[in-house]
Amino acid sequence: MAHGLSRIHADTRTMAFLRSFLRCYLTGAAFNTRGMQNIGLMYAMLPGLRAIHKDRRELRTALKRYARHYQSHPFWTPCMVGILLNVETTISAGHFPPAMLAKVRDTTSYTLSAIGDSVFAGSLLIFWALLTICLLLSGNPAAAFALGLAMLLGLQVFRAYTFTCGVRQGFKFLERLKRWDLINWGRRVKYANAALLLWLWILIWPRPYRWWEMLIGVAALMFFARYVRTGLLSRVLAVAVFVGFIELFPWIEATARNGFGL
Template sequence: MNKIEKKQLKSVFWRSFALQGAFNYERMQNVGYMYAMLPVIKKLYRNKEDQAAAITRHLEIFNTTPAVVPTIMGISAAMEEENANNPAFDVQSINAVKASLMGPLAGIGDSIFWGTVRIIAAGIGVSIAKDGNLFGPLLFLVLYNLPNILVRIFGLKLGYQVGVNSLDRIQKEGLMDKIMAVATIVGLCVVGGMVATMLNITTPLKWNISGAEIVVQDILDQILPKMLPLAFTFGIYKLLKKASITKITIGIIIFGIAVHLIGIL
């Protein structure tokens, strides 16, 4: 039986600090996530084919608050361990669970670390530093990073332990199909939220008919808010089945410039 040891979990912890090192706007933190999972992958899978499959699996889009990522990594490690030892395990559930957790944990993590801890730590540090005390910046770094590091340490341990214990129960009671269904729904909600908040596509088209101004964007918003970003997303999704990312990206740039010059968008 292939079993993850403390050595691999420690490596995952330290590597998690490089999460943002290869951030990109196509799949965001995916490379950093895969890099952190490499010690686990190499420990669990002996042949190159299985290792390559696991690496590819963790290169899917991923984005959440860095401090809470080790918690998800711990769960991923437990699921990879189960996959390595159980031929009947549904490998697709690994990414499904990741996708279902990154949204809710991002909301919690951003609120705690970006919205609360950072502001409190900065306030205390600035109040000391404004008098010329060099201890101010140092205190800010300590107050902000100490809870960050503690959450990473205990989150990784908790994620792995919960993952191991839960998977035993899930396999015995046949709950994986239900979890997959819930994870898929949550994942789709996350994608929908990303489309609504990260894509801003509007049209400036308007006409003046008999003294009344008709604004096309207002009409579209009344029918369905964010209709253009949604239509754009569905269009790109359809193109992904027919063309490469590079071609689609170039096409988006050309299309964007063209419709802007014409005055449609």
């Protein structure tokens, strides 16, 4: 009888954790300027917290732990929620001091946010966008669709996997993430993005090709990129000047030819 009740309790908790995972897709819906994603985090944590803390007073206390400021990359939210559910289970068993949770949680969320901005927003999303554009311009819409579908499904697998590992391993899962060396992988993807950008230029560059025009374009891009990276030049201004130069280049070329009598 006791074994059956334990099995039912485990199944109930599993379903509650599954609802918490699904709610991770909605954490940005209640974004606010004061707590950022804190309301969304509370919403995602609620089913799991109800399964962990049966006493209403303990449940209210647990919810208050997530009412404060929270901000992280949305792709890492399932991982974060899984880790926090693991910690709440440990707190409920009396093996983890609740006072330590806030500091550890903030450190983890900000670290994951930085990795997410670098690897996902700064590398993989740009890789997907550039490769999709190149495939479409080269007449391969089916390949572009397949790429988008693969990236979408891969993201869902990543979210489900990191959530499961977070629930099972808690903060220990961060050691495995460290071994993944995601920052360096993000840097490698950026090298691929540079090659894709060159491919894009070849696809859209007016025919016939003239090597010196391409050389001027690459030099101008490197020049602007240097000062944008150091913060001396706004990205918006750099793009505006670069696009304006491209639009005016035929007129500049024609004026130079007429001036030199070519």
